[in-house]
Structure formats: structure tokens, C-alpha cells
Amino acid sequence: MKPDIAEAKLQIYNTLSRKKEVFEPLLAGRVGMYVCGPTVYGDAHLGHARPAVTFDLVYRFLTALGYKVRYVRNITDVGHLENDADEGEDKIARKARLEQLEPMEVVQHYTVRYHKNMDQLNVLRPSIEPHASGHIIEQIEMIKRILEKGYAYEVNGSVYFDVERYNQHYNYGVLSGRKVDELIANTRELAGQSEKRSSTDFALWKKAEPEHIMRWPSPWSEGFPGWHLECSAMGCKYLGNQFDIHGGGLDLLFPHHESEIAQSTVANGTNPVRYWMHNNMVTINGQKMGKSLGNAMSLDDIFTGSHPLLAQAYSPMTIRFFILQAHYRSTLDFGNEALQAAEKGLSRLTEAGKTLARLQSSQGAQPIGIAKLEQAAWEAMLDDFNSPVAIAQLFEAVRIINSIAEGHLQINQEELEIMRTFYQDFTCNILGLSDEGAAGNDESTIQGLMETILELRQEARSRKDFATSDKIRDRLGLLNIVVKDGKEGSSWQFKP
RNA sequence: GGUCCCGUGGCCGAGGGGCUAGGCACCGGUCUGCAAAACCGUCUACAGCGGUUCGACUCCGCUCGGGACCUCCA
Incomplete structure (x- = not known):
């Protein structure tokens, strides 16, 4: 609370x-x-x-x-x-x-x-x-x-x-x-x-x-x-x-x-x-950033991946998440491995948010202890803005959300509501992490297109026409869209 | 040289005298037509050397290593 x-x-x-x-x-x-x-x-x-x-x-x-x-x-x-x-x-x-x-x-x-x-x-x-x-x-x-x-x-x-x-x-x-x-x-x-x-x-x-x-x-x-x-x-x-x-x-x-x-x-x-x-300051591969050291990179360099020290482009939200994963009074080292880890972690967090939105509560489900997680997150932030610890609580929530979606766990209505408030408060309002997956696109159109495509693919799969279903998945992959097949049907996301 | 800060597992990064951080990677498993995702599990840490303590990664001292400011660059 x-x-x-x-x-x-x-x-x-x-x-x-x-x-x-x-x-x-x-x-x-x-x-x-x-x-x-x-x-x-x-x-x-x-x-x-x-x-x-x-x-x-x-x-x-x-x-x-x-x-x-x-x-x-x-x-x-x-x-x-x-x-x-x-x-x-x-x-x-x-x-x-x-x-x-x-x-x-x-x-x-x-x-x-x-x-x-x-x-x-x-x-x-x-x-x-x-x-x-x-x-x-x-x-x-x-x-x-x-x-x-x-x-x-x-x-x-x-x-x-x-x-x-x-x-x-x-x-x-x-x-x-x-x-x-x-x-x-x-x-x-x-x-x-x-x-x-x-x-x-x-x-x-x-x-x-x-x-x-x-x-x-x-x-x-x-x-x-x-x-x-x-x-x-x-x-x-x-x-x-x-x-x-x-x-x-x-x-x-x-x-x-x-x-x-x-x-x-x-x-x-x-x-x-x-x-x-x-x-505290940032370092790049353990080194202070400076023009004389040749490792100075602008944010645009990072967002486009156009710096020789970068293995790839990193999205603004990845950078934001990466910064928040360290306490503000510690030095923070930018390295490709660490940034890639942040990118994947953020993706997991974001996807869990979507999963949470469609989660159903079960009557009489045993308490899981969501309020405790939320409490811990608030306490972390009250303790000199300890965002990494707050994020750790969110990942606990992610694990629970995914377990519920998998059917391994059930959640009652009361706790589901706490979970939604907790997730929303921290991810969006406090940490300021926005889902940039579809940024810059006409989202509703894409949603519609994707629904249609996935439906067709589902039909191909039901008649065991895997050549077609794989082709659809591969083509989408070229557009940086990942298809994920689950028990409840297929979903998709932009490749992080 | 002066003042101050830091050294945690393959990588990043919390923590704090005895109680699981977390993320990513790796390995094994579940699921799956395949794959991805997800879930379960395993593994592994506190720079070194002394000291204080019943007990230290956590406190103290020294050594080694890195960083910040006092110049520049941002």
C-alpha cells in the first residue's frame, strides 16, 4: 500500500x-x-x-x-x-x-x-x-x-x-x-x-x-x-x-x-x-568517459548503435532501465553484456505487464503475499531511492504473474488488484518505464494485422501445414516480430 | 601529491556482523510438431593479508587494484 x-x-x-x-x-x-x-x-x-x-x-x-x-x-x-x-x-x-x-x-x-x-x-x-x-x-x-x-x-x-x-x-x-x-x-x-x-x-x-x-x-x-x-x-x-x-x-x-x-x-x-x-558517474567498460579516451558516446550513438564500442543499438528504455537497475550513488559501468542483460530483463518485465492485464483471478485462491512485495518496493524507494531493490521486487512479481499464466499458481481477486496497482505504480509511474515496443507505429492497425496473420497461421497449424506456419513465423521474424505459441494460442512481440 | 569513494559469483548489480537480493548468461528438466517464451531446478561470490568478535563478505588496520574531485574533458 x-x-x-x-x-x-x-x-x-x-x-x-x-x-x-x-x-x-x-x-x-x-x-x-x-x-x-x-x-x-x-x-x-x-x-x-x-x-x-x-x-x-x-x-x-x-x-x-x-x-x-x-x-x-x-x-x-x-x-x-x-x-x-x-x-x-x-x-x-x-x-x-x-x-x-x-x-x-x-x-x-x-x-x-x-x-x-x-x-x-x-x-x-x-x-x-x-x-x-x-x-x-x-x-x-x-x-x-x-x-x-x-x-x-x-x-x-x-x-x-x-x-x-x-x-x-x-x-x-x-x-x-x-x-x-x-x-x-x-x-x-x-x-x-x-x-x-x-x-x-x-x-x-x-x-x-x-x-x-x-x-x-x-x-x-x-x-x-x-x-x-x-x-x-x-x-x-x-x-x-x-x-x-x-x-x-x-x-x-x-x-x-x-x-x-x-x-x-x-x-x-x-x-x-x-x-x-x-x-555518481558512469564509466564505459570500466573507464571514465571522455573525449580524450575515445569512448565518449552520445545518446543518439547509443540509440542507433553507431559507436564502435557498441555491439548493437540500445533503445532509450533499455538505457533508462539500465540506469535504474543501479543505485544512483554507485558508479555505473556501461558494457555490452550488461546492456544486453538489461534489454532482456526489461523485455521480460514489459511482457509480464501484458500478461498481467489478461490474468484471471480464481475464487478462494490461497494468498501469495503480493502486498508484502509491494510493501518491500515502497520501503526500498523510501530508503534513499533504492530503485534496484524495488526492481527486484517487481521481478518477483513477474515470476508470480507468469506462474499464474502457466496455471501453476492461482490468485484471488484481492491480490490480483494489489498486483495490478503495484505493477502500474512502480513500472509506469515511479520508474517511468514505458512500453516502447510499438512506438512510432499505428498500434491499432498493427494489432489488427497481427491478429489476422496469426489466425491464418493457426489455421495452417491445425491442418498440420507446418511449412506455411513456419514460413509466416520466419517472414515476421525478418520484420523483427517474434511469434510465441502457447497453450492459449499465439502471441507476438517486437524483437527487443 | 592532497581530499574522498569503491573492489561481491561468467557479466551487471543490491545488501548488510549470524537470516534467498535481483537481472542476464550457463547447465539440467517441464511444456512444445520445431522454435521462442514461460515455469521448475542446479551451480557459483563477497580482492589479499592481519586484527576485533562466540561468529565478518559486512567493523578496524595494512597491501594490491580501480575511480572521483583538486588541471583538462564532459
């Missing part, structure tokens, strides 16, 4: 405390959640899929529990600096220059493609998807407040956050566990003459060099905001000075999130976030 949100003890691993904590929203029944979104200057890859799916799961589960969630995920379209802050080039500006486009053309192009990929993965759109470039004013206002409070300084039209001063009054390192002294000691002095007073300081505003094409006016110079600022400004604007959950990849922990905390704390006078959540 679905837990009541007033009673449910949702445990979230909070990076701030490095342990699981009981989740208590600031406002009863409501959750404000901010997640760092993509920098749109290239196609989405696995490194984008993991946080998107992870926080989609969080979003869906909070919603399933009954929370009203305002989910904000930004689009970074100002670009991070390509090199170090001194001679850096904006990633988007660089791409625009190379492709001879207006920067916003680059942004638009990749935003559209990102949305397409996310839709394919069945990742729900956030409640608000703000663009950094649309919030320059808010960012400038925030810088002003930080300057007023004396935690930033201006040099030659650029503004830097004074980490050492901040650290005297607060703790720069609460989140990442770093110590400012050690950071300074461990940082090589940059070759060029830095405008920064300390290597740990970071830019709030950068004056644009003449060749820099992305620029906005500000009190200090024509330039652009520093790369940590947008999240602070937009999080505050849409979720308030303090909100419940901030998510992102583990790679953003430092310096990005650490600096967000520092900026917001000074500007708004309060610690901005109650629960920090970080998803």
Missing part, C-alpha cells in the same frame, strides 16, 4: 552530512528541488542521461508519495569557460565561432536535441526550465549584494568572490570537505598574472575580451556571469532563499556546489539548500 506522506519516513542521503537523513520539507506537502541541467553546446551523452534519469526518479517518487513538487532544472546557455579564467573562452561562444552561428543558434539547436533525447528516455520535463542567459539581471543583482556585504572585489571590470574572507566567517568546504588552507597549498600558481587575490577565489563577473561574443552590460563591464552564479540566482528566484533539495552529478560537488553555497549564503543570509543529492 502506498505510504502516507505524513507517516512515510523518506530517507535521503545528504551530502552535507554524508549520511541518510529523514526528509522533512520546509513546507508540509511541498518540495522545492533544483537540479543542475546541461550546458547546451553539444549532444547529450551518458553523462547527461544519468542525472536526468536519477532526478526524474526522485521527482516521480516524491510526486507518487503525494508531494507537490516544483522541479527546476536549468539550461546553461552562457557556457562555462573553456580554459582557466584568465584566457578562457566560453564553450558556447567557441562552438558558435567554429560553426559560424549566432551563439543562441547553437543553444537552440542543442536544447531541442536535448529535449528530444530526454523525451525518448521518458524523463519528465521539469516544472521550470530557466536559461542562464535569461537571468542576467538576477545574477547582477546578486553580485551587487555580495559586493555590498564585502565578500567580493572588483578588478579591471571583473568581480571575484573572496573565499578567504568568507571562510573566516563561514565554512568554505562544508559540502566537499575541503579545507581552504589545503586548497591554497595544493594549487599551483597560474602561469599568467591572475587578477584574483587568491587561487581559491572564483569569478562572479568576467569582463569580456574583445573577441568574446557572448556579453551583457553590467555596472562593472560588458561581460558575462561567472559559472557558479546562475544556479544560485535561479534557484533563489524560483524556489526561495532556502529550498529542500539540490541535485547534480558528483563531479559538480566541488567547486560548483561549494561555491553556490558560499554565494547564496552571503547574498541571501541563509544556507540555501537543506538536502544535497549527488548522483
Whole structure:
């Protein structure tokens, strides 16, 4: 049974405390959640899929529990600096220059493609998807407040956050566990003459060099905001000075999130976030993904199988299922064997759903214990979103469903209803797994065609004309349709 | 070099001081005209070495191996 949100003890691993904590929203029944979104200057890859799916799961589960969630995920379209802050080039500006486009053309192009990929993965759109470039004013206002409070300084039209001063009054390192002294000691002095007073300081505003094409006016110079600022400004604007959950990849922990905390704390006078959540990284065949390693693959590469490391194409739902089969705080390794296993497992799960739909209950059947499975699945999700354990419960249900369909087991009406609710809640609503078997086709037409074909084949079989029945099956096989003969007649599915 | 994380069976991946994770593969069986699917069953694990404990894969230490961030790339 679905837990009541007033009673449910949702445990979230909070990076701030490095342990699981009981989740208590600031406002009863409501959750404000901010997640760092993509920098749109290239196609989405696995490194984008993991946080998107992870926080989609969080979003869906909070919603399933009954929370009203305002989910904000930004689009970074100002670009991070390509090199170090001194001679850096904006990633988007660089791409625009190379492709001879207006920067916003680059942004638009990749935003559209990102949305397409996310839709394919069945990742729900956030409640608000703000663009950094649309919030320059808010960012400038925030810088002003930080300057007023004396935690930033201006040099030659650029503004830097004074980490050492901040650290005297607060703790720069609460989140990442770093110590400012050690950071300074461990940082090589940059070759060029830095405008920064300390290597740990970071830019709030950068004056644009003449060749820099992305620029906005500000009190200090024509330039652009520093790369940590947008999240602070937009999080505050849409979720308030303090909100419940901030998510992102583990790679953003430092310096990005650490600096967000520092900026917001000074500007708004309060610690901005109650629960920090970080998803772990993905590897490919045990190796980190990176352009320099030659194993970077876009989601489209994966969906079409057009990467040399891939043995075949993997559907978006396979990728989603694969991601959900691991806990979000573990590293996840993409390999062909593992992906093929996920593909088959997902197919089994999906097929069982169809079987469940036509299952009949038997009067007076002994209890099987479906409620216990459902309970275990909810508890797994309440325990820091443990989707792999929830999925394990679903597979238990799959085994039971198939046994009933085989006639090895009987189920009473009450348990059948629990089973249907359980399956629907978890597979569709919480895990967000959609049946993509017939995606893009006119399903009812295909259903009709298939019924006819299978009927003809059945007739051939009844007169022992196996040459014909096999021919039909083989031809369908060429169309990636698998025919399965059972006691109750034949069924079919698209080859996974 | 600094800080932190991890090392589970053929592959992926949960778990946690004594109690079946799960998926995929493999093997045997049931069913089937054949096949697929499904069901049943078998098998196999906690990197190594010490320590704590009645008992450790689970806690502690060391060693080996891998990874993350502090550079880049995303």
C-alpha cells in the first residue's frame, strides 16, 4: 500500500552530512528541488542521461508519495569557460565561432536535441526550465549584494568572490570537505598574472575580451556571469532563499556546489539548500568517459548503435532501465553484456505487464503475499531511492504473474488488484518505464494485422501445414516480430 | 601529491556482523510438431593479508587494484 506522506519516513542521503537523513520539507506537502541541467553546446551523452534519469526518479517518487513538487532544472546557455579564467573562452561562444552561428543558434539547436533525447528516455520535463542567459539581471543583482556585504572585489571590470574572507566567517568546504588552507597549498600558481587575490577565489563577473561574443552590460563591464552564479540566482528566484533539495552529478560537488553555497549564503543570509543529492558517474567498460579516451558516446550513438564500442543499438528504455537497475550513488559501468542483460530483463518485465492485464483471478485462491512485495518496493524507494531493490521486487512479481499464466499458481481477486496497482505504480509511474515496443507505429492497425496473420497461421497449424506456419513465423521474424505459441494460442512481440 | 569513494559469483548489480537480493548468461528438466517464451531446478561470490568478535563478505588496520574531485574533458 502506498505510504502516507505524513507517516512515510523518506530517507535521503545528504551530502552535507554524508549520511541518510529523514526528509522533512520546509513546507508540509511541498518540495522545492533544483537540479543542475546541461550546458547546451553539444549532444547529450551518458553523462547527461544519468542525472536526468536519477532526478526524474526522485521527482516521480516524491510526486507518487503525494508531494507537490516544483522541479527546476536549468539550461546553461552562457557556457562555462573553456580554459582557466584568465584566457578562457566560453564553450558556447567557441562552438558558435567554429560553426559560424549566432551563439543562441547553437543553444537552440542543442536544447531541442536535448529535449528530444530526454523525451525518448521518458524523463519528465521539469516544472521550470530557466536559461542562464535569461537571468542576467538576477545574477547582477546578486553580485551587487555580495559586493555590498564585502565578500567580493572588483578588478579591471571583473568581480571575484573572496573565499578567504568568507571562510573566516563561514565554512568554505562544508559540502566537499575541503579545507581552504589545503586548497591554497595544493594549487599551483597560474602561469599568467591572475587578477584574483587568491587561487581559491572564483569569478562572479568576467569582463569580456574583445573577441568574446557572448556579453551583457553590467555596472562593472560588458561581460558575462561567472559559472557558479546562475544556479544560485535561479534557484533563489524560483524556489526561495532556502529550498529542500539540490541535485547534480558528483563531479559538480566541488567547486560548483561549494561555491553556490558560499554565494547564496552571503547574498541571501541563509544556507540555501537543506538536502544535497549527488548522483555518481558512469564509466564505459570500466573507464571514465571522455573525449580524450575515445569512448565518449552520445545518446543518439547509443540509440542507433553507431559507436564502435557498441555491439548493437540500445533503445532509450533499455538505457533508462539500465540506469535504474543501479543505485544512483554507485558508479555505473556501461558494457555490452550488461546492456544486453538489461534489454532482456526489461523485455521480460514489459511482457509480464501484458500478461498481467489478461490474468484471471480464481475464487478462494490461497494468498501469495503480493502486498508484502509491494510493501518491500515502497520501503526500498523510501530508503534513499533504492530503485534496484524495488526492481527486484517487481521481478518477483513477474515470476508470480507468469506462474499464474502457466496455471501453476492461482490468485484471488484481492491480490490480483494489489498486483495490478503495484505493477502500474512502480513500472509506469515511479520508474517511468514505458512500453516502447510499438512506438512510432499505428498500434491499432498493427494489432489488427497481427491478429489476422496469426489466425491464418493457426489455421495452417491445425491442418498440420507446418511449412506455411513456419514460413509466416520466419517472414515476421525478418520484420523483427517474434511469434510465441502457447497453450492459449499465439502471441507476438517486437524483437527487443 | 592532497581530499574522498569503491573492489561481491561468467557479466551487471543490491545488501548488510549470524537470516534467498535481483537481472542476464550457463547447465539440467517441464511444456512444445520445431522454435521462442514461460515455469521448475542446479551451480557459483563477497580482492589479499592481519586484527576485533562466540561468529565478518559486512567493523578496524595494512597491501594490491580501480575511480572521483583538486588541471583538462564532459
